[in-house]
Amino acid sequence: MTATRPAVLDLLPAELVAEAARLDAEDPLAAHRERFVLPEGVVAYLDGNSLGRPLKATRDRLPGFVEQEWGERLIRSWDERWMARPTELGDLVGRAALGAAPGQTVVADSTTVLLYKLVRAAVTARPDRTVIVADTENFPTDRYVVDAVARETGREVRWISPDPATGVQPEEVAAHVGADTALVLLSHVAYKSAFVADLAGITAVAHDAGALVLWDLSHSAGAVELALDDADVDLAVGCSYKYLNGGPGAPAFAYVASRLHDELVQPIAGWMGHADPFAMGPSYAPAAGVRRLVSGTPPILGMLPLQDMAALVEQVGMPAIRAKSVLLTAYVLRVADEALASHGVTVASPRDPAVRGGHVTLDHPAMQQVVATLWERGVVPDFRHPSGLRAGMSPLSTSFTEVAVALAHVVDCLQPTAP
Amino acid sequence: MTATRPAVLDLLPAELVAEAARLDAEDPLAAHRERFVLPEGVVAYLDGNSLGRPLKATRDRLPGFVEQEWGERLIRSWDERWMARPTELGDLVGRAALGAAPGQTVVADSTTVLLYKLVRAAVTARPDRTVIVADTENFPTDRYVVDAVARETGREVRWISPDPATGVQPEEVAAHVGADTALVLLSHVAYKSAFVADLAGITAVAHDAGALVLWDLSHSAGAVELALDDADVDLAVGCSYKYLNGGPGAPAFAYVASRLHDELVQPIAGWMGHADPFAMGPSYAPAAGVRRLVSGTPPILGMLPLQDMAALVEQVGMPAIRAKSVLLTAYVLRVADEALASHGVTVASPRDPAVRGGHVTLDHPAMQQVVATLWERGVVPDFRHPSGLRAGMSPLSTSFTEVAVALAHVVDCLQPTAP
Numbered sequence: 001m002t003a004t005r006p007a008v009l010d011l012l013p014a015e016l017v018a019e020a021a022r023l024d025a026e027d028p029l030a031a032h033r034e035r036f037v038l039p040e041g042v043v044a045y046l047d048g049n050s051l052g053r054p055l056k057a058t059r060d061r062l063p064g065f066v067e068q069e070w071g072e073r074l075i076r077s078w079d080e081r082w083m084a085r086p087t088e089l090g091d092l093v094g095r096a097a098l099g100a101a102p103g104q105t106v107v108a109d110s111t112t113v114l115l116y117k118l119v120r121a122a123v124t125a126r127p128d129r130t131v132i133v134a135d136t137e138n139f140p141t142d143r144y145v146v147d148a149v150a151r152e153t154g155r156e157v158r159w160i161s162p163d164p165a166t167g168v169q170p171e172e173v174a175a176h177v178g179a180d181t182a183l184v185l186l187s188h189v190a191y192k193s194a195f196v197a198d199l200a201g202i203t204a205v206a207h208d209a210g211a212l213v214l215w216d217l218s219h220s221a222g223a224v225e226l227a228l229d230d231a232d233v234d235l236a237v238g239c240s241y242k243y244l245n246g247g248p249g250a251p252a253f254a255y256v257a258s259r260l261h262d263e264l265v266q267p268i269a270g271w272m273g274h275a276d277p278f279a280m281g282p283s284y285a286p287a288a289g290v291r292r293l294v295s296g297t298p299p300i301l302g303m304l305p306l307q308d309m310a311a312l313v314e315q316v317g318m319p320a321i322r323a324k325s326v327l328l329t330a331y332v333l334r335v336a337d338e339a340l341a342s343h344g345v346t347v348a349s350p351r352d353p354a355v356r357g358g359h360v361t362l363d364h365p366a367m368q369q370v371v372a373t374l375w376e377r378g379v380v381p382d383f384r385h386p387s388g389l390r391a392g393m394s395p396l397s398t399s400f401t402e403v404a405v406a407l408a409h410v411v412d413c414l415q416p417t418a419p
Numbered sequence: 420m421t422a423t424r425p426a427v428l429d430l431l432p433a434e435l436v437a438e439a440a441r442l443d444a445e446d447p448l449a450a451h452r453e454r455f456v457l458p459e460g461v462v463a464y465l466d467g468n469s470l471g472r473p474l475k476a477t478r479d480r481l482p483g484f485v486e487q488e489w490g491e492r493l494i495r496s497w498d499e500r501w502m503a504r505p506t507e508l509g510d511l512v513g514r515a516a517l518g519a520a521p522g523q524t525v526v527a528d529s530t531t532v533l534l535y536k537l538v539r540a541a542v543t544a545r546p547d548r549t550v551i552v553a554d555t556e557n558f559p560t561d562r563y564v565v566d567a568v569a570r571e572t573g574r575e576v577r578w579i580s581p582d583p584a585t586g587v588q589p590e591e592v593a594a595h596v597g598a599d600t601a602l603v604l605l606s607h608v609a610y611k612s613a614f615v616a617d618l619a620g621i622t623a624v625a626h627d628a629g630a631l632v633l634w635d636l637s638h639s640a641g642a643v644e645l646a647l648d649d650a651d652v653d654l655a656v657g658c659s660y661k662y663l664n665g666g667p668g669a670p671a672f673a674y675v676a677s678r679l680h681d682e683l684v685q686p687i688a689g690w691m692g693h694a695d696p697f698a699m700g701p702s703y704a705p706a707a708g709v710r711r712l713v714s715g716t717p718p719i720l721g722m723l724p725l726q727d728m729a730a731l732v733e734q735v736g737m738p739a740i741r742a743k744s745v746l747l748t749a750y751v752l753r754v755a756d757e758a759l760a761s762h763g764v765t766v767a768s769p770r771d772p773a774v775r776g777g778h779v780t781l782d783h784p785a786m787q788q789v790v791a792t793l794w795e796r797g798v799v800p801d802f803r804h805p806s807g808l809r810a811g812m813s814p815l816s817t818s819f820t821e822v823a824v825a826l827a828h829v830v831d832c833l834q835p836t837a838p
Contacts, residue, residue, distance in 0.1 A: 050494050241716070248716070249715075
């Protein structure tokens with residue numbers, strides 16, 4: 001934000017603007033915002049849940065990486081540092097954001113490919129169980145992957161159809177799992193509503209039925225506290241380009257609880273997941289530990305931004321990040337109630353902060369046009385069909401006044417134009 | 420190279436050093452070497468076939484990418500340019516290096532993951548055929564992937580065991596394919612010997628049996644001329660971090676001939692390969708064309724170095740690049756014969772340039788220790804068990820004198836030490 005007060009703020013009640021200023025002044029994480037690239041042309045960014053802003057540190061170190069790690073050490077860097085990168089960076093992500101002890105997290109591939117590997121590995125590990133439980137509100141890739149794996153392995157998907165407003169409840173899961181269930185696949189934070197599922201409770205329900213559970217943490221990691229080890233989670237995957245600011249299409253992460261390492265074998269047998277890659281032997285033998293999830297050569301350049309952001313998340317700590325996230329989404333709800341509801345905007349996210357993730361979805365029949373206009377003005381939230389504006393506030397890079405400005409622009413777009 | 424003549428060159432016969440100088444002086448591509456990052460600490464680099472050197476242009480534009488495409492345009496960049504990147508960059512790679520008309524090449528995932536998708540898609544498209552033909556000299560990932568896919572789909576792998584010195588011959592393929600064969604998977608250039616297989620001839624042999632053919636072009640693209648369309652190739656994959664200088668673990672490319680697009684469905688059904696990704700509909704429908712090979716969100720940052728190098732390859736043209744490559748490998752053979760053979764070094768690559776790719780493998784019982792010593796001196800070839808030094812000369816970034824210096828260091832390591 002520039003020091004000049006944007007005129008658009010006059011469209012909000014004065015006390016809401018003052019409240020944003022107060023929250024910024026009291027924000028213990030406020031200084032971190034300056035670590036991110038904040039171009040003048042971006043008036044307000046509310047899409048940190050789709051693509052987190054880059055860190056200046058990332059921008060500034062890339063030429064040095066090309067010059068030294070790649071350009072000077074060349075192939076020697078594989079021995080010196082890169083071979084260990086998928087699991088070292090996995091450990092950092094696990095420590096910073098997942099509540100995962102070392103040796104259980106790896107960074108590789110895309111979220112989709114890791115989902116495929118883990119769903120396949122899970123159903124293969126439970127050959128006498130024929131059902132995968134999933135839900136109709138999950139992100140498309142998750143639904144497509146279980147559908148495809150079920151078809152190719154002769155399994156059946158048993159679909160939960162949750163109320164989008166309340167998300168998947170433990171009782172619904174209990175009603176869908178049984179002695180036939182190999183795997184339960186769910187998202188922890190719903191991509192539309194931001195509803196936070198009861199990760200520990202649902203994991204226990206799945207385990208009671210003898211099923212494995214796989215959590216998609218794409219909208220959780222870096223925004224909502226996670227304790228995978230404590231909750232006895234089996235498997236998890238997540239995207240790194242949202243609240244972990246890994247950059248467009250950055251490699252994803254996967255978590256496999258230590259107790260399952262020997263049991264789970266993923267289908268894409270590649271040389272980099274081999275027990276001894278450079279022996280180049282006649283047949284595949286999976287590496288020990290979570291490294292067996294790796295298939296091809298790890299994408300080193302694409303891991304650098306994630307490395308920088310995960311280190312910052314670890315330094316700041318998830319409790320403080322989650323606390324600010326809750327204040328940010330609560331502020332959006334207050335503005336929605338006091339300044340947007342009168343223009344016909346409704347809230348499609350939970351009001352209880354305990355079950356609300358890092359974004360808030362605001363519905364209005366004209367929202368598609370509103371978002372197009374906002375984008376032209378440099379105000380950038382997300383749009384989701386048919387009528388949702390997703391305001392995703394990355395806690396370390398978003399100020400409350402930035403949110404106020406963005407929502408004042410929404411008011412401006414929705415107010416009746418003079419004849 | 421510095422202007423000072425390295426003293427180590429005294430270990431080579433004077434006429435070999437003069438020949439390198441003459442070849443450099445006459446090299447029409449010599450000036451391109453300055454486009455690459457050439458740190459002082461690297462005395463000679465002969466591993467462009469494992470990890471190509473970075474372009475200075477790539478190093479210099481990364482901060483601007485972070486600042487603008489990612490940092491300022493943010494999520495809007497997906498609409499503005501990134502969604503099209505996998506196929507646009509695929510078209511560029513196809514045009515520059517593969518002899519592929521537009522719409523048939525895509526950049527995504529790792530080579531291993533793309534191999535998995537294409538092998539699965541191919542056997543699924545030929546359900547009444549139960550055999551995959553492959554060879555025991557292929558790169559480990561290729562062998563592991565066909566093995567794993569055969570097991571999971573109830574197919575059988577019929578292995579060709581070629582003479583490593585002469586590579587897979589069309590007659591051997593003819594003897595292994597039949598009415599039961601769904602797919603033939605081979606590497607065009609062998610990763611050990613650099614033997615170049617008869618791509619058009621073997622493709623025709625596979626087609627005569629009604630089989631599909633999948634070529635691994637990892638050691639070909641950017642070093643050896645390719646004419647996939649003319650040779651009627653069905654499927655191909657390849658790595659982009661070797662002669663295409665995409666950087667460590669850069670995303671791979673895949674080629675699917677247009678005639679097969681509707682027929683081939685790959686197993687990893689992800690939202691980014693959907694016919695309408697943002698509809699987020701209930702079930703998966705593959706995108707039209709080669710885009711259906713995409714699964715998760717494309718790795719944009721990791722594609723930038725490949726984009727720069729593919730553009731340079733297109734500008735220079737593969738005929739000139741291949742011509743220099745042949746001169747480089749011929750020079751290695753001459754030094755091997757005239758200066759290394761007397762130290763017990765043998766050549767494990769073809770002498771006929773028509774069937775020799777971009778690298779030369781030099782064998783010696785002590786080679787593992789020799790390469791370790793070379794690496795400490797900043798002379799960087801590749802080592803392959805048990806006793807091979809792979810000299811891989813990336814034509815645009817390697818000078819003949821650089822090769823002379825590297826091989827003079829090999830002489831130095833092998834000559835008897837004074838008592």
